[in-house]
Amino acid sequence: MRPLDETETRIVFEKLFKFIGNNLKNLVENPSHEGPDSTPGRYCFRLNKNKIYYCSESLVKRATNIARPNLVSLGTCIGKCTHGGNFHLTVQALNLLAANAKHKVWLKPQSEMSFLYGNHVLESALGRITENIVAGDEVVVVNMADVPLGFGVAAKSTQDCRKLDPNGIVVLHQGDIREYLRMKDEL
Template sequence: MRPLTDDETKVLFEKLAKYIARNIIHLIDRPDEPYCFRLQKDRVYYVSESNMRRATAIGRKNLVSLGICFGKFTKTGKFRLHITALQYLAQYAKYKVWIKPNGEMPFLYGNHVVKAHIGRVTEDIPEHQGVVIYNMADVPLGFGVSARSTVDMRKVDPTGIAVFHQADNGEYLREEDALF
């Protein structure tokens, strides 16, 4: 595992800022112990510094993963968040969308969220901003990108797309091989 370069860190933080805005600081400067981001092959892991130091005793070829996989860098240099980062995105999310029970299964099968499935949303969501999707019992189901602002969501017809799907908990089953 190696530290991220300045360019990689910039790309990662820009992606995270779409979902958690200035709360990125809470990921790094935690009260319990400091955490950091490390790169193993093309995957970015979020790991405590104490565990990272312990892992230096393991050879790079033998180390499969360490910490929580936040996502991976594509061949074009872009960063793609994985569903494994949902725990932290949900904890620090700025914009949230709650979906009704009849909309949970379509979302968990990888479909976009339509307006008819929305139970409630946080105010002032801008267009093309990262949102975390919850069910009505406040359980995080996944995340996506808002297709419209909050004001425009109210005007669209019930079958119009409100949130573009990015990742959901169903990926643990659908893409089991690609996540880790």
């Protein structure tokens, strides 16, 4: 478990910035009330076996007592670094993204399962959509009760969605909360 170097930090922050914009400051400066100290700590990012974790500094200090090969996880795994130098978000980061997202798409109740089976979001499935979305923006997909279901990339802008036919794709699927069931053999 080690801190991110400059390149890794830039890649992770660029990806998170696409989803949460200026709210990235809230994620980084979020006070942590864990640990024996009465003073609040902060949250940080750590790398372990090509996975990026978001955890409190007090938890990191306590984890130094565990040998690196024995340390499996620490905090919330928000993504993976690829060998090519890219960063891919995992579904575990969904709660962090949903709390700070700048663009959201709400699904109608009858369309939730279609998205959770790994399908893209069609125009007929839209309940609401955030204003000023541009094609290519990263969005968080939630149901009408604001429960986060997954995330993806906007295929069309907000204005284009208004004149799109019902079978047109609005959001390209990237991840959802049912991935655990679909990938249980790999885990």
